[in-house]
Amino acid sequence: MSSTTTRLILVTDLDGCLLNKHDYDWSAAASTLEILRKAKIPVVMNSSKTVPEMTQLAIELGLQGSTFISENGAVIRWGVDVAQWGTGEPVDESEIIGASRKDILLVLQELKQRFQFRSFADLGVAGIMEQTQLSEAKASLAFDRQATEPLLWDDTDEHLSEFGSILSRHQLTLTKGGRFWHIAGHTTKGKAMQRVAQRMSVPESTTIVAAVGDSPIDQSMLDLADVPIGIPTANGLGVTVDRKRGIVATRQGAVGWAEAVTKLLSRIEVPLTEN
Structure with a gap:
């Protein structure tokens, strides 16, 4: 593929x-x-993490200034790369899609009388530290949410189905992540990915979107990506990947990520530039 007419955007959990x-x-x-x-x-990072968490991670990863998607597609943090890669002007702002965290917590408060669960609001910073092994500073960043609420489900599977149905009537969704269940408005990682890709694309170029994920909450972006990439978990592959157009890593975590992305770059013959 010609590097002058094809642009790759890598979206990753x-x-x-x-x-x-x-x-x-x-x-x-x-x-x-x-x-x-x-x-x-x-x-483009696409995670359940919050804007403050991902802003810090972007610095650590050398991705500062880049657009990212937080809270499982509920918040897009637009970066300077929008101007570099797309047709929009450079922006430095967050866009919330769907319900606010305040609205979600109001619904959960009503449901606590019927179901057993612990949301981040219940856990607090100390509880988040215990469940995630994050430092106090990083757990505080994880607590600072705008449009989603993670929770631990302590009730039965039967009640979980009923719980999800009630949330749906409130225009909220319930999705399983790697550690927690996540409640949000009617948005997904995939929908947010599409919005970002559209804004980063330019008419005279062909855009290829590759998406990397490992859990069911990533499935929406893998389904919509041109090249879906699955990373296995300790329990095997937790996502469905179209093998004809996708890639499945053989190893977990960062090692598997590097393996799969290297295969992706080899497949589309991305030219390197000195910088």
């Missing part, structure tokens, strides 16, 4: 993919990230 699930280490993917930077391929 974080925990269990670019970051190892348990220790959050990404060193195994560092050299691949550097290749992407030199090739001027935008890397």
Whole structure:
């Protein structure tokens, strides 16, 4: 494919993919990230993490200033790369899609009399630290949400189905992530990815969107991507990947992420540029 007419956008989940699930280490993917930077391929993080969390991670990963999607598609943080890669003017603002966290918490408060669960609002910073092994500073960033609410389900599977049905009547969705169930308005990682890709695209170029995920909450973006990429978990592959157009890594976490993205770059013959 010609590099002058084809543009690759890589959209990636974080925990269990670019970051190892348990220790959050990404060193195994560092050299691949550097290749992407030199090739001027935008890397769009798409995670359940909050804007403050992802802003800090962007600095650590060398992606500062880049557009990212937070809270499982409920918030898009537009970066300077919109001007670099797309037709819009550079912006530095968040766009909320769907319900606000305040509205979600009001519904959950009503449901606590019928179901057993612990949301982030119930856990507090200390509880989030215990469940995620995050530091106090990072747990505080995870608590600072705008449009979603993660929770731990302590009730039965039968009640979970009923719980999801009630949320649906309130125009809310319930989706399983790697650690938590996530409640949001009617948005998905895939819908937010499409919006970002559309804004980053230009009419005279063909845009290829590759998406990396490992859990059911990532399925919407894998289904909509031109190249879906699945990263296995300790329990096997947790997403469905169209093998004809997709890639499945053989290893977990950052090592598998680097393996799969390297295969992607080889497949589409992305030229490297010195920078």
